[in-house]
Amino acid sequence: MSLPRIAIDAMGGDHGVRTMVEGAAIARRAHDKFKFLLVGDETRIKAALDEHPAMRGASEILHCEDVVAGDEKPSRAIRRAKTTSMGLAINAVKEGDCGAAVSAGNTGALMAMSKLALRTMPGIDRPALAGLMPTLEEHDVVMLDLGANTDCDARNLVQFAIMGAAYSRIIYDYDAPRVRLLNIGTEDIKGTDTLRDAASALQNATGLDMQFDGFxxxxxxxxxxVDVVVTDGFSGNIALKAIEGTARFVTDLLKTAFTSSLRSKIGFLVSRPATELLRHHLDPNNHNGGVFLGLNGVIVKSHGSANAKGVANAVAVSARLLENDITRRIAADLSELGEDMLKERASSNGNGNGDGAK
Incomplete structure (x- = not known):
């Protein structure tokens, strides 16, 4: 099956053009049907393609020297959308020239420009950033929102649950993924009014391809x-960074322990297969590729520090979502949810903070 082209913001990220092009090349070696629009400085892209000649016939270059800085405010980035590599990659999706765009650049700018250019799907109030995190089981857990929306109401959380479940079904071929809301406890009385309202709506929903298991x-x-964890962007971003920080802490602690003495170094050699497995499992490049769900188009955010393998994973995620028509799946699930499901409870409670732990 022929896929729409994937636009690559070749200028974004910490490692620049060579890493982005190499990542696309790795992805294409696994799936030779991929075609690319490489957006960025033509001279630098051509130099990177010299190292991956098989990519030349599958790629077109859109020359652009302007880059969105990592610390640039989204409001300023939006004003430069027509001149930056990130903005032009998103515009290629808007114009139908590409089916998806991948960028390792400024997250806030990518979300702002994507939302303005592509707009949200009918039935979705706000897009959400969904990512994959490692678990003790075979498959990663999908978590959203990871920072796109710091303040959410119950309706937003229900929509996030629907989008996250659709994403999980595509990535892992689940029939009905297990979905839960992130909370300070698992009891029904715990958390804010917003969380309890969202839980009630999901528990009462019928026809959705998910198992809602509470908190x-x-x-x-x-x-x-759990297969899908749903939360607001403020809590989700804190949880994500706490998990990433813990993974780095464990890795650094082991490194210090294994180099502290000759006996420790010998112990490292004996246990190396196990430590290599741990390192592989905790490597963020193996879980790279956050997705802005709820837009009229596929936008994938690669981690800024991702290496070529990480970029390849982000490209593969975008292709998988194109193959399975993520927007159609979300729209179908939304049609199963009654428009008035949250109306009564939301109007009476608003975005109340409830009484927290009880």
Missing amino acids: VESDKINRGE
């Missing part, structure tokens, strides 16, 4: 007991 605490996110 999950943050220490259970990586246990493999």
